[in-house]
Structure formats: structure tokens, C-alpha cells
């Protein structure tokens with residue numbers, strides 16, 4: 001699939017799957033199930049986090065509820081515009097809920113820092129972030145991320161939900177994109 005467009009495989013399907021088991025254990029340890037179930041609410045950030053969110057939800061040994069939000073700062077470019085827009089808001093109130101934001105990638109950190117402020121103002125009982133990938137620039141922005149899958153180099157990556165111009169989301173692994181794809 002996508003022959004010639006992927007320069008290298010950065011993280012294999014197996015590595016993603018093993019990491020998700022690890023992350024799920026960490027999240028569950030911090031959010032034990034109670035008699036009334038668990039009030040853990042995963043907030044997935046569309047569209048990139050869809051694969052990660054659904055795999056996390058199934059790996060978590062505690063009941064979770066799912067909500068989605070769509071924001072966009074990239075459009076069809078490989079760098080963030082810095083302007084975050086809400087394309088789809090949550091369907092319900094998160095006040096009093098234990099919320100974990102599920103993100104595919106933290107790159108410049110702009111999306112997440114905006115999202116954390118936005119969701120914190122809705123008064124959840126707790127608010128944490130679980131990100132599969134984090135790039136070096138994100139460390140410069142002060143965003144507290146409790147759960148991180150992989151720290152990766154500063155290269156544009158695709159696959160497992162991550163796109164370039166809406167393509168490659170369906171790849172089961174994470175790869176680097178051959179620069180010829182976005183320079184042509």
C-alpha cells in the first residue's frame with residue numbers, strides 16, 4: 001500500500017500494540033473501577049486519534065465512556081497554523097468526570113495546550129492527557145502529559161490515524177513520509 005511514499009517504518013504494528021497494553025495498565029491503575037462502574041471518560045481528538053482511542057478503550061480493563069471532539073490546526077499542511085478551530089464539540093457536559101484526552105501526536109503542542117485550557121474551564125474532576133507520540137518541540141511548550149507512548153524525532157509521520165492531506169491514516173504502522181510526497 002502507498003508504495004514509494006513511505007521512507008521508513010518508525011513504529012511497527014506490534015510495537016504500537018505492546019505500548020497500548022502498557023499505557024492501558026497505567027491509566028487503569030490511576031482510575032480504578034468503583035461499585036458504580038468507572039466515571040472515566042476518554043475524549044478522543046478527531047480524526048487522528050481514532051485508531052489509538054478505539055484500541056485504548058478495548059485494552060483498558062475498566063469501563064470507559066467515549067466522547068469525541070474535532071479540532072484542526074493543520075489543514076493540508078505539514079506545519080501547524082497555530083490557530084485552533086473547533087470543528088465538532090463534545091456532546092455532553094464533562095463537569096465532575098475523570099477525563100483523559102486521547103491524542104495521536106503532540107507536535108508543536110499548540111493543539112493540546114489550547115484543548116487543556118478549553119476542557120479545564122468545563123470543570124472536570126480530573127483532566128489528564130494520553131498521547132501516543134510526542135515530538136521534541138512539544139517539550140518546549142508547557143503541556144503536562146501524564147501518559148506518553150513514544151518520543152519520536154522531528155520528522156513528519158503518517159499512519160495509524162495520522163494523515164498527510166487525509167491520506168495514509170489507514171496504515172497499521174507509523175512511518176516517515178518521503179519528502180517527495182509533500183514537495184511535489
Ligand SMILES: O=P(O)(O)OC[C@H]1O[C@H](OP(=O)(O)OP(=O)(O)O)[C@H](O)[C@@H]1O
Nearest residue numbers: 046047048072073074107108109110111
Ligand atoms: O501539537 P500540534 O502541533 O498542535 O499537533 C498535533 C495535532 O495535529 C494533528 O491534528 P490535525 O489538526 O492535523 O487534524 P487531524 O487529527 O484530523 O489529522 C494531530 O492529530 C493533533 O491533534
Ligand code: HPA
Nearest residue numbers: 107155156157158162163
Ligand atoms: O508528524 C505529523 N504527522 C501527521 N499529522 C501531524 N500533526 C502534527 N504533526 C503531525
